[in-house]
Amino acid sequence: MKITLKQGIQVVVSLIVAVGIFWFLYKDISFEELSGAVAELSWYWLAASILVALFGFWLRAWRWKLLIDASTESNVRTSRAFWALMVGYLTNLIVPRAGEVARCGVLKKTDGLDMGKLVGTVIVERSIDLLMMVSCIFLAFVIERELFVSIFEELVATDDLSESLMNILPIGIGVVIFLSLVVFFIFKKFKESRIVIKVRNFGKNLYKGMLSIKDVENQLGFWMSSLGVWLSYYLTMYAVALGIPSTASLTASAILMVMVMGSIGMTAPVQGGIGTFHALVAFILMKYDLSEEQGKIFAAIIHGSQVLTIIAIGLLALGIFLRISAKKKPRTS
Template sequence: MNNQKLKQWIQVAISLAIAVWIFWYLYKDIAIDSLIDQIKTSNWVWIGASIFISFFGYFLRGWRWTLLIQSEEGEKVRPNRAYHATMIGYLANLVVPRAGEVAKCGVLTRTNGISLGHLLGTVILERSVDLLCLVGTIFLAFILENTLFLELAGQLVNTETLLNSLKSNLPIAIGILVITIIFIRFLLKRFRDNGLINKIQHFFREIGGGLKRINKMENPIGFWGSSILMWIIYFLTMYTVSLGIESTANLSSGEVLLVMVMGSIGMVAPVQGGIGTFHALVAFILIQFGVSEVDGKIFAAIIHGTQLILVLILGIISWLVMMKLPTWKQPEQA
């Protein structure tokens, strides 16, 4: 094993250890009987509905991906193959964080003959749009539940003191902001030949160019519409589970939206499947809404556990389906 692979496996082991430690720390004082009782008393019609909605969301993500794959090489990617490749990607992420992006592209390269570079470019663009949607969702949560949003922010930062300080020192704050912007521009120009600076600039140029390409594709409305619909699906998945559990059944839609935002941030963390980070953030915000600590942690465990089992089942099925397909070969010229 070379040094690069050893370093990668060490990183995987560290991220897994962190995830397991966070999960253990959260649940070490919760009796397994409490979790079993909650599972037994939950309304599984609602939880089953969330699972079905999630399945539709996974297929929609695969369909959206086909809209970005506009390569003239290889065989056109159908939605069913894009869906299976997507599920294989989710499955790979449970083993190695962020490995799913490469795994799902590699599957289509083998079965459809499309270059890995082209597919990875589409995935980077997908992730950029997802990040944009996450920011938009956070902004929407602030608009709909601004009082609640500020109260939660106040749990972490004394917003009143911060705002008063900014008002009393507004000229200084504006001056610092202007100086910071000028300093960043100076660094970008002064070190434009630096490798890291080049990579950062290239990353943002790629995102900007990618967003322009979306509007030039055959179905830009379908792409943006499906991107928004996926986040509505994420919300409905969380909302239906909340209806199925007695301790969270009375949460408002705005409160569930904030829970979804926190859970989404937890899933972004570089750990396998958001294990630990998802549970910690979801439980934290539910406690702020008056849900007991035990019930908040159990809610996080149920929604994450059902989604984890769904990904495992669908991912393994998709892997078996795609592995049976032959490797794509260039048709012989007549």
């Protein structure tokens, strides 16, 4: 995948922002403090968190396989989906959001599947994840209502927010209508153009991929794996919390709040949620009477262990992908 100058600038800017936020958060924490916390860390619980995370990745790959099989009428191996997924995660550490396209490109290359349908299944996947994240936020709101409301009031001025939305809404609707008319005109005027035909075919396959959820044979497995993926996120974070003395006494509901804030931080358009994840996790831990340093150190340990795992398994997956691709190339005598 070639990166244009504009994309390159966006990558550099997002990386600068991520590093800037990270530096601002950790500039007052000495290496001795961080190394001391690592020395007190239970490696048993850290290893357990990594194993749970890997199981969650495999579960996500299996869920994606169910969608792919329903969309393309194929039988993709879960291992192929897993390696593609890990290449995607590795790509996200370099170019934010590019991993979703990268993993589709890997399966297109290794299994010859249609790119449009694969992207459609990823959109379905991400939509389900959004639903799960909203469900987790709602559950956190129910369990920790007072804390949740106080945080929301602290971060958002509700009166100003509603006024801003009312001002922006008409403009937003107008822009959507205008762009829709422009696209409609282009597709009608140049319907015989090769580019328009390719875009239309891609759109059809994308739509078919998005509808794949209703064609999944194992509906129970699909929805249970969706729950399992988010349960693995929760248990991964809980295991690390148990392995650090300062967070070992956190309640189950507190870990849920930490997971919710961390998940929100990971949605920011920066490489691997660097900076934003750490800031929100440290922020919420301070609400549970941890010091700012303790919150930041916990965030650094959980995030660092996950990033190192993704790099290690992602590089392995990339090597396997290159090996498979090399075997598929026709040999010339």
